[in-house]
Amino acid sequence: MPLQERSFAPASVLRQCFRRLPFGVGASEGRDRERYLRAARSAACNSVSAALGFAVVVLSVSFTLPYLGQERFGIWMTISSLAVMLQVLDLGVANGLVNLVADAKTSDDHETLQRIVTRGIVLLTAIGVAAGGVLVGVMMLLDFQHLLKIESPEVAREAVLxxxxxxxxxxxxxxxxxxxxxxxxxxxxxxxxxxAAIGYLCSLPLLYLCARSHAPMPYLVLCTYGVQVATAIILLVRLYMERMFRLRRGIWSGSGLRDCTALMRTGGIFLILQIGMICGNACDPLIVSHILGASEVARLAVAQRLFQAITVAMLMLSGPLWGLYADARSRGEKKFIRNTLKLSMCVTTGTALFMSALILALSPWLLKVWTGNHLDVPIELRCAAAVLAVVEAMANAFTIFLNGVSELRPQLLAVIVFCAVSVPLKICLLTKFGTVDWVIWSTIIASIVADYIVYIGLFRKRILAHASLGPTA
Incomplete structure (x- = not known):
């Protein structure tokens, strides 16, 4: 039997499946199929990474909560949340690279692609050095024991380190x-x-060893976040081997200033969008810790992580579509964008609803197995986290579409509305009712208000025009 007839590679199976999906015509049909293949490959690899990442999240609670205690565990979760909260310090340049790289790839100009990639990474390196100086300066001014309401000076010193x-x-x-x-x-x-999957595989045994030896919090930061940072160097080496990243003299000569300006302009919009995400979730531990105390952060963290599998799974499905939307936009292929957006929103909403209901129903048993009755998570907090998981899944799928078609200004206005509603509402409701679930309900309310006013009320025609779903604005 010929070799190709005996082959049962996953890529071949995917190609057969995608032939049944609605594609374009002519030259675009092959590109549509190839885009879906790339998205499926990314989703498959992301499923492996997500499963391992979820294992790290689950085991980090089981391993460390018993010996850290509720207060120190809450502090560790607060520090861990800074990874999302402080990502705005890249000034949005990293996200701005996605569409610029996609446009350069569409033109098949390797020289332009190499220039954009190299200049983007060099610019981000300079931003990283500057951010380090600012963060260290801020740390020297803060009183951690008062800020996080830490009772023990020894625990406060550990938190600072x-x-x-x-x-x-x-x-x-x-x-x-x-x-x-x-x-x-x-x-x-x-x-x-x-x-990322390689990093999670390395983190699992390191977490176990830290738990066995009752390691202090800095070691926990190193064996989780630190391992992910270290393994990302593999990607930089890969870009260098493919000659997409090259450091040489005169890197900023010629069109260097124009490329830098384009990155900063696009990045500036992403920066404001990231600030909105911080108001949505990342600053919640700090707000809760300051108003209710660090011990309440532990309840919030466990409830959020209980439903984190939904967010991860939905990003696994929709995340790879960003580059696909950008490529289709560059080629003017609206039919692909329309079909993909419909499929993405339907699958995301249905899957998120099912998973959220299932996890909520099983949550008493899951929490008993997971935390060993070391922490009580009220049903009100679990319900709020379940609803937020569905809202976030739908919002993420739609945001990926908006990013891919470079429709950033509506997002900018939505973030401004969201921030104006979210932060005061969280502070007000937490102070009034004194239970941690209100920080999540505040996020849900602010998200719905902002989306309805901006996307449905103001920019509906403009946004849908990208997918030929409505008249051009």
């Missing part, structure tokens, strides 16, 4: 985050996912 460790890793991760985004623009998102 853990935060300094995190800052060093975070500043290194700023240019490496840009490297990851380059692969999204190249429609090769599966490579960062596999590298």
């Amino acid at each position: 853990s935060t300094f460790t995190f800052i060093a890793l975070f500043c290194v991760n700023i240019p490496l985050g840009g490297v990851r985004k380059v692969f999204f623009g190249l429609q090769r998102a599966w490579e960062p996912h596999m590298v």
Whole structure:
């Protein structure tokens, strides 16, 4: 039997499946099929990475909560949340690289692609150094014991050392985050996912060893966030081997200023969008810790992580579509965008609803197995986290579409509305009712208000025109 007849490679199976999906006609049909293949490959690799990442999240609670105690565990979760909260310090340049790289790839100009990638990474390196100086200066001015309401001076010193460790890793991760985004623009998102999976595999035994030896919090930061930062260097080496990243003299000569300006302009919009995400979730531990105390952060963290599998799974499905939307936009192929958007929103909403209901129903048993009755998570908090998981899944799928078609200004206005509603509402409701679930309900309310006013009320025609779903604005 010929070799090709005996082959049963996953790629061949995927090609057979995608022939049944609605594609374009003529030359676009082959591109549509190839885009879906790349997205499926990315989703498959992301599923491996997500499963391992979820295992790290689950086991980090089981391993460390018994010996850290509720207060120290809450502090560690607060420090861990800084990875999302401080990502705005890359000024949005990493996200701005995705569409610029996708446009350069469409033109098949390797010289332009190499120039954009190299200049973007160098710019992010400079931003990382500057961010490090700012963060260290801020740390010297803060009173951690008062800020997080820590009772023990010894625990406060441990928290400070853990935060300094995190800052060093975070500043290194700023240019490496840009490297990851380059692969999204190249429609090769599966490579960062596999590298992340390698990091999670390394973190699991390290977490176990830290738990066995009752290691202090700085070691926990190193064996989780630190390992992810270290493994990302693999991607930088790969770009160098493919001659997409080259450091040479005169790197900023010629069109260097124009490329830098384009990155900063696009990045500035992403910066404001990232600030909105911080208001949505990342600053919640700090707000809760300051108003209710660090011990309440532990309940919030466990409830959020209980439903984190939904967010991860939905990003696994929709995340790889960013580069695909950008490529289709560059070629003017609206039919692909329309079909993909419909499919993405339907699958995301249905899957998120099912998973959320299932996890909520099983949550008493899951929490008993997971935390060993070391922590009580009220049903009100679990219900709020379940609803938020569905809202976030739908919002993420739609945001990926908006990013891919470079429709950033409506997002900008939506973020402004969201921030104006979210932060005061969280502070007000937490102070009035004194239960941690209100920080999540505040996020849900602000998200719905902002989306309805901006996307449905103001920019509906303009947004849908990208997918030929409505008249051009």
